[in-house]
Amino acid sequence: MIQQTTQPTWGYGYGMARTIGRVTLGEDGYETLGPMVFTQVPASPGLWTVDLDVQGSTYIRYISARILFSNNDDLQAQAVVDPDPTVPPGSRLRVQIWDVAGGADVPADLTLDSALCIEVVVNQPGEPSFSLGPQIAP
Amino acid sequence: MPLYTGKSPIRALGGNRIEWKAQFRVEQSGEMLVTAPPCEVNVTSWSGPPPGGEPERWNIRVDAPGPLVLEAYDVAFQDSDPPVFRGFVACEWDESTSTMFLRRRNWGGGGSPDLEPGDAVLLTLWFRNTSIPTNYVGAP
Numbered sequence: 558m559i560q561q562t563t564q565p566t567w568g569y570g571y572g573m574a575r576t577i578g579r580v581t582l583g584e585d586g587y588e589t590l591g592p593m594v595f596t597q598v599p600a601s602p603g604l605w606t607v608d609l610d611v612q613g614s615t616y617i618r619y620i621s622a623r624i625l626f627s628n629n630d631d632l633q634a635q636a637v638v639d640p641d642p643t644v645p646p647g648s649r650l651r652v653q654i655w656d657v658a659g660g661a662d663v664p665a666d667l668t669l670d671s672a673l674c675i676e677v678v679v680n681q682p683g684e685p686s687f688s689l690g691p692q693i694a695p
Numbered sequence: 696m697p698l699y700t701g702k703s704p705i706r707a708l709g710g711n712r713i714e715w716k717a718q719f720r721v722e723q724s725g726e727m728l729v730t731a732p733p734c735e736v737n738v739t740s741w742s743g744p745p746p747g748g749e750p751e752r753w754n755i756r757v758d759a760p761g762p763l764v765l766e767a768y769d770v771a772f773q774d775s776d777p778p779v780f781r782g783f784v785a786c787e788w789d790e791s792t793s794t795m796f797l798r799r800r801n802w803g804g805g806g807s808p809d810l811e812p813g814d815a816v817l818l819t820l821w822f823r824n825t826s827i828p829t830n831y832v833g834a835p
């Protein structure tokens with residue numbers, strides 16, 4: 558047992574939090590779901606910055622960037638932690654969307670009704686705890 | 696830089712949601728083994744689109760009383776041994792029917808060989824939680 562002070566079940570999930578977000582291109586423009594701020598980088602097709610709802614430096618354990626496609630199933634997305642020194646480390650991602658059809662990866666924007674989905678797992682600072690609210694009767 | 700003031704750290708990180716995980720694996724017999732919460736899986740094949748026709752795909756309908764708001768998803772493809780598939784799984788979501796459509800694609804475009812025994816897809820969906828109130832209390 559690596560962490561002897563932890564109980565087995567609690568220890569495996571201790572100290573991390575998962576956050577998700579999604580931006581969808583609709584007929585009225587981009588719509589965001591989840592606690593992230595999606596910003597398009599000007600003059601760079603398919604390039605986004607994604608600000609996480611975190612405070613201060615954040616240790617990131619996992620990132621995924623996925624595409625929900627509508628009419629182009631050859632879109633793919635890559636995400637990295639943005640090294641921008643003007644924001645706290647680990648608080649901003651950069652995401653590039655590619656069209657991989659044809660073998661040459663071409664930067665591409667979302668098409669109508671397609672979406673970019675982000676999943677991030679970070680270290681959870683502090684002592685996490687939770688309580689359940691009123692439950693629905695079985 | 697909390698984006699939403701007054702929220703505790705855990706809640707700010709998006710605690711109020713439902714996580715749905717499932718695995719779809721092809722057995723040696725060719726049958727599809729589904730390890731999933733209630734859902735209906737309509738498997739056709741992983742082959743490319745027929746000439747002039749609709750591309751073949753998997754339809755995974757999540758059992759829910761009404762439309763679900765999909766906030767994000769993650770997918771992984773587990774290839775049989777030895778791994779030979781160079782590509783990815785493309786996903787499309789139909790909110791009106793709570794159905795996820797999966798399609799395997801080759802890098803460079805086009806279809807791919809059929810799914811083989813040992814291949815598996817691991818799918819995670821996150822839905823907005825509208826039924827069970829959960830009050831998260833973050834760090835003091």
